[in-house]
Amino acid sequence: MFDITIIGAGITGSLIAHSLSKLDLKVLVLEKENDVAEGATGANSAMVHSGHDPKPGTLKCKYNLLGNRMYPDLCKELQVSYVPIGAYVAAGGEEEEEKLDTLIAQCEERHIPYEVLSGDEARENEPNLSDRISKVLSLPTTGIITPWEVTIAAMEEAMLNGVELKLDYEVKKIEKADDHFVINDEIETKVIVNCAGAHCDEITEMLRPSPYHTEARKGEYFVLDHLDGKFVNHVIYPAPSAKGKGVLAVPTVHGNVLLGPNSEFCEDVEDDSTGEGLDFVRSEITKTVKNIPYHKMIHTFAGLRPHIDLKDFYIQEDDQIENFIHVAGIESPGLSAAPAIAKDVVEGILMPKFIECKVKENYVRRKPFIDLSKMSDEQVNELIAKDPDFGKLICRCEKVSKGQIKDVINRRCGATTVKGVKMRCRPGMGRCQGGFCEPEVVKILAEELHKETKDILLDKDGSNILVAQAKEAL
């Protein structure tokens, strides 16, 4: 019997698991995909908002503010990247400036550090800010992270400390027994935490009519290659509109720039296709920035944000079914809010149910992913002396060695697919998009996992890279 079962290994599920791993509890995480961070966590703006934007009085506002304050320490603890890059909210003309004034008032109320700049002052630091921009709200506490890195690290450390993760495990049935639940007729658990993202309502429906309905809101993005001169030095927001935070330019931790997202309702909660949204991004982004280096475009993607019809996050124990906890509707600013949500769910809802439970004594810290670019030549040479594969560069765009790829495969919560390797140590993220290194990564995965080359997947089940041996089809 598990004490707690978390359904969904996105960032909220994984951070809850990570928090719980510090306690003497039996915790299970169920994930229907073959890796963590596969849903909304894997495709978003990769940033931590300051909390200036959500409507007052909402959970979105509360958790965004708290989450923003928690990220620097959390990332230090997990040994992952956090860059306090700062943001500019850029307004042009009277109407937009008025909207900026609302945000300024909110910053004041919420004790968010800010500064107001004229368009010209802002352009001194951001030469590619559009000429129409007349007033800028600078938000220095805005940060950037790599969302899947945070998630993978949290899950890895949770697993090092006894949390069990079942991948490729879809929850199809939940039954309520006297003092516990039975999942798929085989897993017994005292408590369920529903972190199933866009599928939260389906999970709830297994026990009762869901109090909310989940939809997906799709956002599409362009990715630009690292540039020799920086295109933007801050996250650039337009003045907000009724539709939300608008189309952003976001530098990433690794020096790329994201342009996006649009926001479109989507019936199919698994629909990751790109299309007209990109045209919208292309036209909207010109409101705030100019000289966009589209010739440096290397990738486009779409992310789905799980939206519920209640206008706010829905985080509480079910009002009818005891020990069933909803963590639903975690759309924007969900990533920014995730650490605070996890803290509240664990400390406010779960811990009171296990009053006797003790804090673990021999808590184990994970080792960070090996990043050669952050090491001195001496350190790199020491590593190569131990394993020459650290000197064998597989991905030349992002400079990733075979040793690093082996490391991310042979870990708790390790990579099993080409995409899994790419998320953990970046081969294929660069300008050639895996054109040169993908065949090598496939070979390394097959070697390390003792699988047939043909069985190596790009991403989800069915996404085989190789379909037949030569002449097999003749």
Place this chain on the structure above:
Amino acid sequence: MERHQLVIIGAGSAGIAAALGAYENGLEDILLIERENEYGGILQQCIHNGFGLHTFNEELSGPAYAEKYYDLIKDNECISIIYDSVVTKIEDKVLTVSSPEGLKHIQADAIVLSTGCRERPAGAIGMKGNRCQGVYTAGTAQKYLNKEGYLVGKKVFILGSGDIGLIMARRMTLEGAKVIGVAELQPYSNGLARNIKQCLEDFDIPLYLSHTVEAVHGDQRLESITLIKVDEKLKKIPGSEQEIPCDCLLLSVGLIPENTLIEEIGVKLDARTKGAIVDDRYMSSVEGIFACGNALHVHDLVDYVSQEGKKCGRAAADYVLGISPQSEVVKNVVSNGVSYMVPQSFHKGKDIEFMFRVSRVYKESFIHIYGEGFDKKIKKLGIVPSEMQKVSLKKDDLSSLKGELHWEVVE
């Protein structure tokens, strides 16, 4: 610190030729640095015939061409090669090299960049549709098939009529895949005429000119593509969509010279070639840094790559030995149908071979080359963007030229 007169990055066709050229011109200490565990670069996966007609007077496969050229340097004590070694940084002619033996720094008197090119990936053309598996660049598919022995699809559609796409149409057909068709955005093919004949027509594979792929569809694996017609302005024509079932889409939509290493040290690149801006010595805007082969501009034929590599190597040797031209530098200016020119500038006082491409198909035209004190028209019949043009000018003819040299196509 380890030191060499000349360090050549990349031991493919350009790099090996550069080493040979540098040796012939007097260098005694040349180092080639190769990323893979064998020489030859991309030639090693090009197992089809057609290489070497100009260089060796015979039709060779890619690996055979590489071997034959490598034989010219293999016993040469002045030229050494290190394999499995990647240059990660250049700083003041000191190269940082990563290899299974460790990180090391190598000082060079001069550097030749012969790193080849990469393929434009799906992400760079903003392909619409699902994120399903099944879209590959043609060269990656070629590597999987020719080096690893695997097919990436059984029902294949190809976007772009570049040579690698055409070669792969034939190759995958021979290995048991069904190639449904090739779409080309332009109203003309972007591959060599002989490849259209030998790779498509001989196998009854249709070529859809003025067409492109609008979107890809599929759940985890590609299931179909939407093919759409474009008008003469290359705009998509609504209503002309047709859905074509396939499990694989190969992209042959352009090659980009690989210049990251020298871009980082401030070498100026040509927005048109995407390679370094060079003079007639193939020296870039940073003194002592040279570039040749597909890293400089994308070539049609390996023979031309080798020729260019050799000339570049010779010039790099001259530079190392302190021989530098003192004559006036002339800038090439291209317009009206000439899409790029290599070299971008040259020293007067010697015969020069210019390489360039035109921006569209010209049935009957001449290349007008002019400047103050110089005017020449060279007749050209049936020139197309996919075939590199060469023009040689004599030093005596150029001696009276003053100022820039202009190039354009006149119909």
